[in-house]
Amino acid sequence: MSQTTTVMASELDGEAQRLALAEIGQQFHARTWSVGTSSNYSVVLDRDPLRLLITASGKDKGNLGIDDFVIVDESGQATTPTQPKPSAETLLHTMIASQLGAGAVLHTHSVWATLLSDLFAEEGAVMIEGYEMLKGLEGIKTHEHRERIAIVENSQDMRTLSEELSQRLREGDETLRYGFILRRHGLYTWGKDLFAARRHVEILEFLFEAVGRRLSLSLPSTVS
Numbered sequence: 249m250s251q252t253t254t255v256m257a258s259e260l261d262g263e264a265q266r267l268a269l270a271e272i273g274q275q276f277h278a279r280t281w282s283v284g285t286s287s288n289y290s291v292v293l294d295r296d297p298l299r300l301l302i303t304a305s306g307k308d309k310g311n312l313g314i315d316d317f318v319i320v321d322e323s324g325q326a327t328t329p330t331q332p333k334p335s336a337e338t339l340l341h342t343m344i345a346s347q348l349g350a351g352a353v354l355h356t357h358s359v360w361a362t363l364l365s366d367l368f369a370e371e372g373a374v375m376i377e378g379y380e381m382l383k384g385l386e387g388i389k390t391h392e393h394r395e396r397i398a399i400v401e402n403s404q405d406m407r408t409l410s411e412e413l414s415q416r417l418r419e420g421d422e423t424l425r426y427g428f429i430l431r432r433h434g435l436y437t438w439g440k441d442l443f444a445a446r447r448h449v450e451i452l453e454f455l456f457e458a459v460g461r462r463l464s465l466s467l468p469s470t471v472s
């Protein structure tokens with residue numbers, strides 16, 4: 249059984265994962281989290297050596313085809329020359345996949361994450377407290393929980409950005425437990441597999457919207 253699975257996976261060259269990421273793109277695009285070619289998604293195909301299937305740069309995430317992906321190695325380079333150009337943000341994906349052992353990494357561009365990352369930039373994190381939906385984050389067992397999601401200054405220099413984040417992760421920064429928001433840019437989150445990573449996007453985007461709408465209603469930002 250396991251031998252059959254291995255043979256099929258290599259023959260398909262990640263075809264099942266391509267289809268799964270394309271479906272996620274359609275759904276995230278429909279929810280306005282991945283419009284205008286924004287976002288990038290990746291899934292680990294092989295761990296040793298690392299082989300990551302990632303969206304090609306500049307593609308419409310609502311309409312990804314089977315060829316709109318690239319297999320990259322640990323340094324973010326395409327494993328074969330005929331593939332399209334990988335996402336401009338590939339180095340963040342490879343760092344997260346290799347350093348945290350994540351099985352999938354998803355990046356979205358929602359309006360609420362963009363606004364909150366600006367509003368709470370000085371605090372360095374968005375604080376989320378008291379919501380049942382927090383239990384959708386791996387390991388959280390009760391709504392009586394406070395989670396801070398890091399806000400990181402945006403940059404076009406992915407090498408420096410990934411090194412800074414890598415350092416913070418090595419130091420055990422608790423605000424990076426589930427993801428981070430690049431300021432005025434978007435959310436990065438991950439999971440042990442694609443299902444968990446996608447759940448984290450849905451949960452965090454729900455919570456950002458709840459926090460944002462709560463503030464718009466001029467309600468206090470914390471529970472009482």
Ligand SMILES: CSC[C@@H](O)[C@@H](O)C(=O)COP(=O)(O)O
Pocket residue numbers: 283284285286287288303304305306307334335336337355
């Ligand atoms: C709409 S531009 C957004 C990009 O600059 C970038 O942030 C992004 O998320 C997608 O880049 P890509 O290179 O297609 O993976």
Ligand SMILES: [Zn+2]
Pocket residue numbers: 286287288337355357433434
């Ligand atoms: Zn982006």
